[in-house]
Amino acid sequence: MSRDGNRRRGLTSEERVLWTTVTKAIKPLRAKPPAEPDADGDTPLDKPKPARPAARAANASSAPAPKPAPQKPSPPLAPPLTPLDRRMRARVARGKERIDARLDLHGLTQTQAHAALLHFLRNASARDARLVLVITGKGLSGEDGKHGVLKRQVPQWLGLPEFRSFVVGFEDAHMAHGGEGALYVRVRRARG
Numbered sequence: 357m358s359r360d361g362n363r364r365r366g367l368t369s370e371e372r373v374l375w376t377t378v379t380k381a382i383k384p385l386r387a388k389p390p391a392e393p394d395a396d397g398d399t400p401l402d403k404p405k406p407a408r409p410a411a412r413a414a415n416a417s418s419a420p421a422p423k424p425a426p427q428k429p430s431p432p433l434a435p436p437l438t439p440l441d442r443r444m445r446a447r448v449a450r451g452k453e454r455i456d457a458r459l460d461l462h463g464l465t466q467t468q469a470h471a472a473l474l475h476f477l478r479n480a481s482a483r484d485a486r487l488v489l490v491i492t493g494k495g496l497s498g499e500d501g502k503h504g505v506l507k508r509q510v511p512q513w514l515g516l517p518e519f520r521s522f523v524v525g526f527e528d529a530h531m532a533h534g535g536e537g538a539l540y541v542r543v544r545r546a547r548g
Contacts (some may be wrong), residue, residue: 437515438525440487440540448487448540449530456485457544461506462493469506470513479520481546489529494537511541 367375441450447453457477461469473490478486496506514523522544529538 386479421517437520437523438542439527440542442526444487445527445530445540449532451532453487453531455487455489455540456483457478457488458491459488460491461510462491464506466505469510473510473513474518475518477541477543481522482541484545485543488543489533490526490540490541491534491538504509507537514539514541 430439444453448455457480459473461472462497464472476488476490490510491503492506492510495507511526513519514526524544526539526540528536529540533540
């Protein structure tokens with residue numbers, strides 16, 4: 357009998373089929389064996405649950421709820437990388453816009469080049485450099501036609517968060533400055 361004194365009705369055969377179909381389609385939160393119907397055809401979910409002892413319920417309600425940990429504010433996203441505008445690119449190619457510093461990565465390993473590039477850009481930003489030239493080299497073309505490792509890696513590194521605080525944008529240099537083997541890098545000015 358239910359709490360209000362009325363007799364609970366059992367499931368019809370259609371309802372049992374539907375219930376079995378639904379319970380088989382549900383993925384359990386914990387690994388438990390599926391509930392088997394007893395002799396009456398009722399599953400444990402059909403039966404009323406025993407009441408919790410009052411003492412345990414009182415203890416649970418008197419305990420203060422744990423405070424959620426304060427969330428750290430996410431750092432602001434860096435603005436997208438922007439290439440040199442057409443006018444500045446033309447001025448650099450003609451020599452009318454000066455290149456503030458140059459870094460040649462020829463002969464360095466990836467680890468050495470990564471560290472050297474980060475150090476170079478950090479210093480350039482601190483010195484208020486506006487435009488720098490990073491020479492990667494074209495690399496040796498192998499049988500597969502791929503270019504050198506640094507030629508491929510440096511543009512990817514410049515997009516990483518550790519470099520984004522120093523880099524506004526970059527693009528391939530003009531032929532007079534190395535063409536495909538070099539990059540113009542616009543440097544973000546240091547704040548404060």
